[in-house]
Amino acid sequence: MIKRTVTSGASSSRLVYSTDAGRICPDCRQPVASCVCCGQVRAPAPPTDGIVRLSHETKGRKGKGVTLIKGLGLDADAMALLAKQLKASCGSGGTVKDGVIEIQGDHRDVVTTALVKQGRSVKRSGG
Template sequence: MQHARDSRPVYSTESGRLCPDCGQSLAQCRCKQLAKARPAGDGIVRVSRETKGRKGKGVTLVRGLDLDDAALTALAKQLKAACGSGGTVKDGVIEVQGDHVDTLMARLTAAGHKVKRVGG
């Protein structure tokens, strides 16, 4: 049974479709922009290796870079080329395929970042 406090309009004859989260028209909705905004880091770049959810394949993760999406993608391209590996950028985190923690830490330190190794 649905309660009155749980229901929200999804369409208005005046403005068309409404955002299910904030109730504003889709043209005025700012929910997606707020969701994309990454929290400001503490200035420390954290490098770790992870296999969880990847069927045993290891990837090296770089978190905490306070860069916009274009700069993050460009840095990821340089780091992947330095390691000779593939990878991607997801939600502000650079993922490089394989175990390249030491290489990435050296590159990021040389670029002037404060770097910490996280996990084993």
């Protein structure tokens, strides 16, 4: 087990990282994932109208196109899991930024069928 400490004086040191648990909370000295003192409450899912909107965009990406998936209304963990499933079904890379899933390339047809199989209402937006 590797532990790293940060010293801010001659005699004070505190644990900041452990290979067993990852990052450590400086206040309660528990792993950040199970920290109770910081009040890290997960943000609720953003409001949505129930329609998932798909679009294709190249603006600001040097001509490279991405498929944008908006309006899912999921929390961050569920959004990351769905993004992983969609990237695998498309055979492409991507990311989640500000509640929007970006998948590299034009995969609107594949994403539409995958989301409809999950029971979501999908609408194409843009060009």
